Amino acid sequence: MQRTNDGTPRRIVVISTGGTIASRWQGTGYAADASGDDVLATAPLPEGVTVEVRDLFNVNSSLLTAAHQLVLLRTVHETLADPGVDGVVVTHGTDTLEETAFLLDLHHADPRPVVLTGAQRPFGTGDGDGPGNLYDALQVAATVRDLGVLVVFDGRVHAARGTVKTQTLAADAFSDPSAERLGRVGFSRVDVERLPDRPAVLPLPDAARTADPEAGRGALPRVDVVFHHTDGDRLHFDAALAAGARGIVLVATGAGNATPEIAEAVAEATAQGVLVAVTTRVPAGPLAEIYTGGGAVDLVAAGGLLTGTLRAGQARIAVLAALLAENDGDDPARRTALLRRLLEGPVRAEPALATGSSRESAPLPARA
Numbered sequence: 001m002q003r004t005n006d007g008t009p010r011r012i013v014v015i016s017t018g019g020t021i022a023s024r025w026q027g028t029g030y031a032a033d034a035s036g037d038d039v040l041a042t043a044p045l046p047e048g049v050t051v052e053v054r055d056l057f058n059v060n061s062s063l064l065t066a067a068h069q070l071v072l073l074r075t076v077h078e079t080l081a082d083p084g085v086d087g088v089v090v091t092h093g094t095d096t097l098e099e100t101a102f103l104l105d106l107h108h109a110d111p112r113p114v115v116l117t118g119a120q121r122p123f124g125t126g127d128g129d130g131p132g133n134l135y136d137a138l139q140v141a142a143t144v145r146d147l148g149v150l151v152v153f154d155g156r157v158h159a160a161r162g163t164v165k166t167q168t169l170a171a172d173a174f175s176d177p178s179a180e181r182l183g184r185v186g187f188s189r190v191d192v193e194r195l196p197d198r199p200a201v202l203p204l205p206d207a208a209r210t211a212d213p214e215a216g217r218g219a220l221p222r223v224d225v226v227f228h229h230t231d232g233d234r235l236h237f238d239a240a241l242a243a244g245a246r247g248i249v250l251v252a253t254g255a256g257n258a259t260p261e262i263a264e265a266v267a268e269a270t271a272q273g274v275l276v277a278v279t280t281r282v283p284a285g286p287l288a289e290i291y292t293g294g295g296a297v298d299l300v301a302a303g304g305l306l307t308g309t310l311r312a313g314q315a316r317i318a319v320l321a322a323l324l325a326e327n328d329g330d331d332p333a334r335r336t337a338l339l340r341r342l343l344e345g346p347v348r349a350e351p352a353l354a355t356g357s358s359r360e361s362a363p364l365p366a367r368a
Contacts, residue, residue: 009050010086010142013079018058019093021119021130032058034123043131046139061093066220070211080110087141088114098164102314105149105160106321109201114149115141136185143190157183159196177284178309205324221323223247228258234265247275247319256287256296263298270303273332279307279315307343318342
């Protein structure tokens, strides 16, 4: 039974944002329209857990903007400002869940868990996976601590960092192609198998306090993603700069390779103070400075930063977070150093602070 050490049930807040888990048939296709209460009503509750629902927005996650994500970030922080809350679950569409989870994790210093989940099959279907995923997410949110932001799907527990959607339709939608899962959940228990690597946590950015999805994309820094391929030239890279991008994620080939022409474009961009992160279209493995002739050696010399095992969506979030962290003037060197830390400088969580392994989970502290 999940209870705090004063004997009261653990209080979990579910923040509903839409997605397939809340999607119903609209005549030509599915779209999110079920409320958080409707979604919660489909799932059993773990014993010893009480749940409150907050409907934030109700959209398919392919429609999310950075403003939506910042509103969610603000809402999570406001929710955890209540010391009586023991954990947060966010129901979210799977298309961009990996980006939202990483943004929340970069700014999550609280020991209480924030768990994202969703579904691959729509609300109300007979074989729907949403109820089981929500039950598991509630179980995890009531059990673990000091693991940062988590993704719980199909009985698996994943760290936010590095976890991406790897299956378009299958139930086991998420994994980290470069690392093992964080743990698993089932039979009313949570087993934590490893600890996550996380960079030092960022404070809540000013933009999260004022974010408004109705204000349009121009209210936040533009960060574009440019994909390299055979016959690739600098056209799309230059178009991003012309559109006002303050950050660009270059999706390179192999361990981080492009062409001399692209390297020249990167050098011109970074000379203008534009942040350039270099990731790869290869699903797994780190980037490395091996090749010249437009390879990672030249891209790094031009001012590009390699993203380690982060792929495009999360690399873009890291760039955005570095841009939003500005609070004392326009300092390109400071922004670049911060982005390098977000991409390459994880620190390991303290083992004593994680719970929920094969031993019985430690109780949460008593509420004040």
